[in-house]
Amino acid sequence: MSPRKRHRRASRRQANAPVFAALGDPTRLALVAKLSRGRPYSISQLTEGSRLTRQAITKHLRVLEGVGIVHSVRAGRESMYKFDPQPIEELKQYLDLVSKQWDDALNRLKAFVES
Amino acid sequence: MTNDRIEKRIELNAPVSRVWRALTDYREFGEWFRVKLDGPFVPGEVSRGHITYPGYEHLKWEAVVLKMEPERLFSFTWHPYAIDPNKDYSNETPTLVEFRLEKTATGTLLLLTESGFDKIPSDRRLEAFRMNDGGWTEQMKNIENHVAQKTSSQGV
Numbered sequence: 311m312s313p314r315k316r317h318r319r320a321s322r323r324q325a326n327a328p329v330f331a332a333l334g335d336p337t338r339l340a341l342v343a344k345l346s347r348g349r350p351y352s353i354s355q356l357t358e359g360s361r362l363t364r365q366a367i368t369k370h371l372r373v374l375e376g377v378g379i380v381h382s383v384r385a386g387r388e389s390m391y392k393f394d395p396q397p398i399e400e401l402k403q404y405l406d407l408v409s410k411q412w413d414d415a416l417n418r419l420k421a422f423v424e425s
Numbered sequence: 426m427t428n429d430r431i432e433k434r435i436e437l438n439a440p441v442s443r444v445w446r447a448l449t450d451y452r453e454f455g456e457w458f459r460v461k462l463d464g465p466f467v468p469g470e471v472s473r474g475h476i477t478y479p480g481y482e483h484l485k486w487e488a489v490v491l492k493m494e495p496e497r498l499f500s501f502t503w504h505p506y507a508i509d510p511n512k513d514y515s516n517e518t519p520t521l522v523e524f525r526l527e528k529t530a531t532g533t534l535l536l537l538t539e540s541g542f543d544k545i546p547s548d549r550r551l552e553a554f555r556m557n558d559g560g561w562t563e564q565m566k567n568i569e570n571h572v573a574q575k576t577s578s579q580g581v
Contacts, residue, residue: 330429330543405542408505409431412537416435418457419535423439423447 329397332377337362338370342379342393350383350390430540438532445496448524460486468493472501489519499524505539 333339345351353371357364371391374380378397382389437444447453451462455474462474468490476484488503502519520541527534 412433415458420437422457423437423443
């Protein structure tokens with residue numbers, strides 16, 4: 311592995327490690343659901359119609375940003391928040407893989423006990 | 426699906442006692458799981474062996490047996506996809522695997538859960554993902570639906 315690649319992987323690990331944990335919070339999941347509609351949102355837009363304060367929303371966005379699910383881009387005086395599906399895709403692919411291994415193993419078990 | 430666990434249920438046309446033996450006799454377990462174990466499962470003790478799955482024979486198997494409640498519950502913790510033989514995975518939080526058995530009219534209902542994936546470092550998840558060369562291209566077509574289903578009751 312090249313030093314460059316290693317560096318990329320190391321920073322990636324740091325950025326992605328707690329994706330599951332970040333999604334374990336219902337408010338953050340709901341924020342992700344909203345952001346995943348595709349367009350960027352400002353904090354005001356995300357706070358609108360919510361029971362939560364601007365500060366609370368900001369705090370949750372930071373957590374999502376920390377694991378790479380959300381990126382912020384500056385637009386004039388405001389920050390806009392944008393959804394990045396990649397960490398969640400990776401997470402789901404991993405679970406799909408483990409899940410498929412269990413399907414295979416349980417099918418072998420079935421054949422084994424029914425023979 | 427929830428984010429940190431896998432759940433399976435499968436109907437087996439065999440008596441509970443037969444399924445229990447297939448799960449907890451280390452030789453029988455090895456037959457279908459494709460692992461050669463050094464010795465019997467004992468609650469509280471480490472189970473060691475190596476994988477016999479073609480192409481992965483160089484890999485060790487290691488799990489800690491937790492519960493063996495006859496014909497009801499068999500559980501262990503392990504490190505799923507500990508696929509790098511040179512790496513020490515022991516400082517990572519393991520996942521919990523539980524097999525639950527229920528008697529049915531035709532045999533046995535087996536419920537499997539593996540939980541605790543939220544503690545696994547993401548680079549490990551990526552390794553496991555890459556190990557599967559079948560390609561997981563674009564399996565995840567609609568993140569929006571996926572997360573929206575779980576959050577429709579949340580008021581953000």
